[in-house]
Amino acid sequence: MTRAHAVAATRIGLLLAGFLALEALCRAGIIGKLVMIPPTAMVAEMTALLASGEITGDIVRTFTTIAIAFAGAVALGFVAGAALHAAPRLRRAVDPLLAAYYAVPGFIFYPLLVALFGLNVLPLIAIGLLFAAPAMVIATLLGLDRVPPVLRKCARVHRLGRAETVLHVVLPAAMPALFNGIRLAFAYAFIGVIAGEFILSGGGLGYAIGYAYESFEATRMYGLLLFVLMMAVVLNGALYVWETRLLRRRTRA
Amino acid sequence: MTRLHRADTLLVILGVLLVWQGVFAYAGSTAITAPLATFAYAWGLLAGNFIWPHVGATMLAFAMALAISAVLGVALGVVLGLRRFAGDVAEPLIAAFYTIPKVTLYPVMLLIFGLGLSAKVAFGVIHGTVPVLLFTLTAVKTLPSVYLRTARTMRMPPRDVARHIVLPALVPEIVSGLRVGFALTLLGVIIGEMFASQRGLGFLIINGINSNNVPMTTSVTLIVVVFAVAANGALLALDRQLHHGGRLRT
Structure with a gap:
């Protein structure tokens, strides 16, 4: 220790x-x-921005969007992963697509999404979802692959039903990989939404950073930047701590 | 088996094209061009002279960023992996850096490096270094300890240990890291071009949007995607061969 x-x-x-x-x-x-303001000034600016309440609307907007994209990505990714796992032929066909997915710089599709959905939160949710869901699909496939066959056999010996097998045997065994997927999905959803706002949008924290930069408000920009980066680190860290706690409890039991 | 596999891949490509055509039918030509028209336009672009300076600008920035990412990532990964204490201190910090939305750091990069090539390269490097570093670090930490004990028995100096033992043992993992780093570096460079550049493929995409040139945007996007997927395929094949080969030999 x-x-x-x-x-x-x-x-x-x-x-x-x-x-x-x-x-x-x-x-x-x-x-x-003009390049960078002292860190204490960043902290002071961030506190002032938060206290004044002028960015509360942006905060709510951005985090609601991230939450929707994240939840959607986890749910969709899990269902798609489970479905692919059950259909090996389809999975083999989709495999190259999954392998190449993150090689494509996804943000070049963002303008297209704006053209499809209009300049509102829908393309932001879509980019977050599209960015995050495949990580969950891959993690789900990996997790289901790694369930030891002896556990499934054991479930059969105990004559567990299909639902019981999934709930009490398969899911717990796949849990570490699933958690990994959830953590990745969150990071990707966060990056996707903030970057989307930064590139092209009418509101939210990413937009506020870009706007402050373009209007030469360096102090404000660094205050906002510090807040966004801190939120990313804190939320990702919280997920990580939660995951290690759960896993530790499992190994002890 | 391989013929079946190839047929499946063709089916996937067909599926992607169908989805694309479907999106076109739904959204119309103000948002996206149809697959066939896009291929024709992209072919026209590649046959002409207009696009090549932009391709060159992107490739130059990308090659520089990738080279720096690879060297920096491997070097830092080896050092942090061999010095356990430093590695334990640094790893969570690096992992945290990996998860932050680095796009928002773009203004900072511009303020530090100014407009132009160096900002693009720096932006690619902050995206690409971390995955290479993390893969290398993990690989060094999981290196069979008997390798290092043997080296100590033979009284090899640290530089020889790095060159003759650590690096060769790491090659497969480094290739895996480079594959991820490749993709992220490309992402960084292209995004960099989208914001503040007068040249490059990212600039062409954003310029196409601003001047409502839908065929241009869609075609350049297609060219970038094809390049990324092809490069990824090659690196993936190399990756699998190295990992597989390693397993066969031991």
Whole structure:
């Protein structure tokens, strides 16, 4: 445990040192005012923005969009993955598509989605969903592949019904891979929605960052940027902690 | 088996084209051009002179970004993998960086590097380095410890250990990482071109949108997709051969 403490302490120290170094460089004018503002100024701006309530609408809009895209991606991805697992012929046909999916820079389709759905939240949900769902499909396939055959045999020996087998044997055994998929789906949905807003949209946090940049409001831009990056790190970290807790409980049981 | 496989792949391509045609039928020519028309237009573009400077600009930025990503990712991955403590400290930070929406960092990149090639390359590098690094790091950590113990028995200097033992053992994982890094670097460069550039394929796409040139946008998108899928296929084949070959030999 002492080593883990040392690792965590070093990590925090490293972050703190980076923060201070950046602060010093900015204050000393080595990094110009136009390039980057001191980190403390970013924090102050972020707090002011949050307290004033002027970005509350954007926050709600962005996170609602992410939540819809994320939930849709997990549900759709899981169902599609399970269906593909049950149909090996179809799966073999779709396999090259899945393998090449993330090789294509997905955002080049975003303008097309805007043309299809109009300039509202629908293309944002669509890009988040399209970006996140295949990760869930792949994770589901992997998870179902890795269920040890002996467990299925065991279920048959106990004469479990189909639903019971899935609920009590297959799903728990596939859980680690499924969680991995959920975590990836969240990261992709978050990236997809924010990037979509940044590229082309009429509202939301990504749009606010782009807007502040284009109107030369560097302070505001860095405040918003800090908030978005912090939310990404905190939410991804929360999912990670939740996952490791659940998995640890499983191995102990 | 392979003939069957090839038939399946053809079916998938056919399915994609059908979906495309369906989207065209639904949305009309203000949003997207039909498959056949797009292929014709793309062929016309590739036969003419207009597109090649843009292809060249994208490829130059992409090649530079990929080279930097590969070298940086492998080097950092090996160092962090061999020095356990540093690796344990850094890994969650790197993983966190992987999950943030890096598109929003684009203004920062522009402010630091200014408009032009270096900003595009830097943007590609921040996208592409992390996957290469993470794959390499994991590979070094799971390296059979007997390899390193043997090296110590033979009193090999660290540089020789890296060159003759660690790197060869890592090649399959590095190729896997490069495949992901390849895709993300391309994404980074193209997105970079979409915002602030006067050249390159990303610029052509966004310019097509702004000037309502639907055939241009759709055709350039098609060219990028075909390039990405082809490169991915080649790297995937190499990847499978290396992993498979490794398993056969041991």
